[in-house]
Amino acid sequence: MIELRNVGLTYTHNSIGSKQILSNINMHIRQGEFVCLLGPSGCGKTSLLNLMAGFISPTQGVVYFSGRQVTAPGPERGVVFQEHTLFPWLTAIQNVAFGLQRQGMRKRKAQGVARQVLEIVGLSGCEDSFPHTLSGGMRQRIAIARTLVLDPEALLMDEPFSALDANSRERLQDELLRLWSRHGHTLVYVTHSVEEAVYLADRVIIIGPEPPHIVADMRISQTNPRERYSASRLDQVRTLRACLDSLPCCIAPQYRQNGDC
Amino acid sequence: MRIFSKLKTSLVPVLGPLGLILAIWYGVSFAAEMNKGIDFPDPLETANRLLELLRGSSLHDASIYRHISASLLRWFKGFAIAVGGGVLLGLGAGWWRLMYMNVAPLLRILQLIPGLAWIPVALLLYGIGEEATIFILAITAFTPIAISTMDGVRQVDTGYIRAARMLGTGRRAMFMHVLLPAALPSMLTGLRIGLGNGWRVLLAAEMVVGTGTGLGFSIIEARWTLDYTAAFALIGVIAVLGLVFERIFFTSLEQRTIRAWSSGKDWTHD
Numbered sequence: 242m243i244e245l246r247n248v249g250l251t252y253t254h255n256s257i258g259s260k261q262i263l264s265n266i267n268m269h270i271r272q273g274e275f276v277c278l279l280g281p282s283g284c285g286k287t288s289l290l291n292l293m294a295g296f297i298s299p300t301q302g303v304v305y306f307s308g309r310q311v312t313a314p315g316p317e318r319g320v321v322f323q324e325h326t327l328f329p330w331l332t333a334i335q336n337v338a339f340g341l342q343r344q345g346m347r348k349r350k351a352q353g354v355a356r357q358v359l360e361i362v363g364l365s366g367c368e369d370s371f372p373h374t375l376s377g378g379m380r381q382r383i384a385i386a387r388t389l390v391l392d393p394e395a396l397l398m399d400e401p402f403s404a405l406d407a408n409s410r411e412r413l414q415d416e417l418l419r420l421w422s423r424h425g426h427t428l429v430y431v432t433h434s435v436e437e438a439v440y441l442a443d444r445v446i447i448i449g450p451e452p453p454h455i456v457a458d459m460r461i462s463q464t465n466p467r468e469r470y471s472a473s474r475l476d477q478v479r480t481l482r483a484c485l486d487s488l489p490c491c492i493a494p495q496y497r498q499n500g501d502c
Numbered sequence: 503m504r505i506f507s508k509l510k511t512s513l514v515p516v517l518g519p520l521g522l523i524l525a526i527w528y529g530v531s532f533a534a535e536m537n538k539g540i541d542f543p544d545p546l547e548t549a550n551r552l553l554e555l556l557r558g559s560s561l562h563d564a565s566i567y568r569h570i571s572a573s574l575l576r577w578f579k580g581f582a583i584a585v586g587g588g589v590l591l592g593l594g595a596g597w598w599r600l601m602y603m604n605v606a607p608l609l610r611i612l613q614l615i616p617g618l619a620w621i622p623v624a625l626l627l628y629g630i631g632e633e634a635t636i637f638i639l640a641i642t643a644f645t646p647i648a649i650s651t652m653d654g655v656r657q658v659d660t661g662y663i664r665a666a667r668m669l670g671t672g673r674r675a676m677f678m679h680v681l682l683p684a685a686l687p688s689m690l691t692g693l694r695i696g697l698g699n700g701w702r703v704l705l706a707a708e709m710v711v712g713t714g715t716g717l718g719f720s721i722i723e724a725r726w727t728l729d730y731t732a733a734f735a736l737i738g739v740i741a742v743l744g745l746v747f748e749r750i751f752f753t754s755l756e757q758r759t760i761r762a763w764s765s766g767k768d769w770t771h772d
Contacts, residue, residue, distance in 0.1 A: 315668070326661035328665075328680070329764060340670055343679075
């Protein structure tokens with residue numbers, strides 16, 4: 242489904258020189274898998290996601306999606322960002338309908354579909370609210386809805402719930418699992434939380450820094466439905482944490498690639 | 503009591519400045535008449551002359567309404583050209599880096615040229631008259647609009663652009679549905695400056711290259727007929743018109759756009 246072959250990423254900046262973000266990454270994510278990318282901040286996991294999304298291009302190697310090389314972002318790979326990327330000048334329903342209208346659907350029809358998807362994410366009644374009037378959790382539901390409405394094959398999520406309070410985070414995690422079990426999207430989820438990764442994913446890939454590489458790639462055995470607190474989950478959390486703790490932390494933040502996306 | 507305090511909050515910002523203006527005006531008028539012995543129009547004389555004019559008394563072979571509408575029409579034409587050109591250029595220069603590198607320095611230089619310095623250029627290109635005035639207005643209003651649009655587009659959050667591309671937005675839709683609304687708060691500043699600068703330079707240009715009609719033309723003509731009272735009345739008309747348009751145009755535009763989208767804070771940078 243999503244395949245990375247010998248992918249490397251080096252940012253060059255005139256004044257600072259160049260910095261290697263990723264090198265020689267090989268990864269294969271299968272259809273319908275729920276994969277968490279876990280690692281300390283600055284280890285390049287967001288860059289990996291941006292490569293899969295097509296926001297940036299690798300400086301070495303190739304990224305494939307469904308057998309085709311990724312060169313640009315597209316609606317078959319829905320991206321949910323950490324925060325603040327809903328269009329503030331559009332209401333909830335207009336935000337969700339935005340993608341459909343860009344695919345050429347008429348406004349009225351697009352809003353009809355958007356209304357249904359908003360209902361699926363539990364936001365009936367908020368159709369005409371502007372994003373700034375809604376809570377962080379509601380905004381992330383809209384962000385999920387606007388990707389779902391385009392019927393994507395994969396969802397790429399970059400710490401989508403990390404800015405939320407603990408309560409909303411857990412509820413949204415459960416709703417994400419419910420959506421995933423119903424639709425079976427391929428899901429790539431970036432997080433720095435071990436607990437979150439163990440609770441959500443079928444498979445956890447740990448990325449470590451200096452040089453950035455895949456440290457571990459483990460399957461998580463999941464019960465159905467998942468249990469948030471169980472003895473086996475605690476074991477898994479312990480194993481993963483031990484793995485993470487062996488990595489150096491406090492990496493200098495990577496600088497943004499200016500203007501280029 | 504409550505009615506009184508309500509009146510106070512709504513009337514003071516209007517009556518206060520008005521009273522101040524009238525007081526200074528009377529003072530200057532009185533001092534000029536005492537010291538130099540000239541007939542300096544005071545507010546009352548000016549108001550009477552304005553009433554006369556409004557009742558249809560002719561001024562330089564045309565009614566005051568004709569002068570007002572002539573100026574407003576030129577303002578509208580010039581401003582429309584400035585908005586069209588400025589927004590298009592600003593969007594392009596904000597988006598394409600190569601265009602920015604070439605255009606931005608030009609705009610910053612243009613910004614330093616006072617509107618009336620274009621008079622020789624306007625005269626050479628169009629001669630005295632309508633087109634010359636509109637040209638001067640348009641080029642004056644164009645610069646702040648183009649700059650604020652360009653800067654606005656450059657400051658658009660990468661997140662919006664990425665999100666839009668991920669949702670399958672093509673290039674034209676990117677300009678129309680993402681860059682334009684996202685840059686609007688910055689653009690409004692430029693539009694406001696452009697509108698005001700344009701209005702001022704228009705009247706000044708009418709004084710120099712105007713023909714037959716217009717508020718600026720009438721004021722300068724009043725010199726020859728020694729009708730200073732009428733000139734003062736026209737200055738009042740100019741101020742009131744500028745204020746009214748600024749209020750009507752921008753307050754409604756702002757309320758319908760950025761104030762509805764945000765709780766008053768500048769959301770492009772949050």
